[in-house]
Amino acid sequence: MKKNFSLGDLLIPYAIVAVGLLVLYDIRFHFYIIYVLIVLTVFILGARLKDVNICALSLLAVVPFTLETAVFSSGLISLDSSDKDQRLLQNTLIFGTHFLIALMVVFPLTYRVEITKKLFPKLKTRYTFADAIMPWLAIFNVFMSFAALIENYFRNAKGVEMTIFFYSFDVSGYLIYSANCLILLILAAITYKEEYDYALPSLRKKR
Numbered sequence: 001m002k003k004n005f006s007l008g009d010l011l012i013p014y015a016i017v018a019v020g021l022l023v024l025y026d027i028r029f030h031f032y033i034i035y036v037l038i039v040l041t042v043f044i045l046g047a048r049l050k051d052v053n054i055c056a057l058s059l060l061a062v063v064p065f066t067l068e069t070a071v072f073s074s075g076l077i078s079l080d081s082s083d084k085d086q087r088l089l090q091n092t093l094i095f096g097t098h099f100l101i102a103l104m105v106v107f108p109l110t111y112r113v114e115i116t117k118k119l120f121p122k123l124k125t126r127y128t129f130a131d132a133i134m135p136w137l138a139i140f141n142v143f144m145s146f147a148a149l150i151e152n153y154f155r156n157a158k159g160v161e162m163t164i165f166f167y168s169f170d171v172s173g174y175l176i177y178s179a180n181c182l183i184l185l186i187l188a189a190i191t192y193k194e195e196y197d198y199a200l201p202s203l204r205k206k207r
Contacts (some may be wrong), residue, residue, distance in 0.1 A: 008120075009137070014127050031177075032065070032069050034179065035062075035177055036062060036093055038178050038181045039062045039169060039180070039181065040058070040062070042054060042058050042184045042185060042188045043055055045188050045192070046188065046191070049192070049195055050123075051123060051124075052116055052120050053116070053125060053126055053128055054184070054187060055190060056112060056116050057128070057130050057131070057134065057187070060105055060108055060112065060134070061134070061177075061181075061184060064101050064104060067101055068098065070100050071097060077094060078090065078198070079094060080092070087156050088152065088156035088157050092152060092153075095145055095169075096146055098145040099142065099145035099146055099149055101144045102138065102141040102145050106138045109131075109134050109135040109138050110120065112131055113125055113126070113127050113131060128187055129183075129186075130183045130184065130186075130187045133179075134180065134183060137176050137179055137180060137202060140172075140176065141173070141176050144172045144173070147166060147168060148165040151163070151165045151166060152166070
């Protein structure tokens with residue numbers, strides 16, 4: 001039986017997106033806001049669909065990036081490594097922090113289904129295609145952070161001219177997080193189709 005989906009179910013995500021677009025002012029913050037708004041929209045949709053899988057994956061996608069942004073945007077760890085005498089130490093702190101945050105999410109993503117079943121035994125937990133892809137993206141993120149960390153040591157401690165991972169680090173990060181957004185959006189679309197068969201939203205819920 002086809003369910004009815006109210007337009008009001010998506011008003012909150014629409015409002016969040018509208019407010020978020022008004023406060024964009026630079027590329028990093030721009031990307032962070034868009035990323036969080038997309039993932040949060042998927043999370044809210046998952047909550048409306050009562051799908052714990054979408055909600056759990058959304059949280060695992062947004063928490064590490066939010067923690068990373070908070071650490072570096074707050075100035076807790078400065079991204080400035082212009083001082084040649086402190087460059088080794090500063091870059092070690094930067095890439096080391098990235099590495100630890102990236103590593104933190106690998107285990108929860110790999111065993112997401114098992115962990116979700118234990119935490120929410122009454123909810124319908126299932127293995128999705130996102131569970132097969134997102135852990136590999138997290139592992140790739142760990143690899144890039146670790147490689148940049150090692151490269152930093154050889155470049156600034158040994159004088160070896162190596163900048164491959166240094167210059168590709170930001171680009172790879174944007175690609176990884178963009179891939180997370182795409183995967184979550186596809187997962188939400190698939191779940192929406194299963195629940196509502198892509199029925200157009202109504203202006204009001206039928207009684």
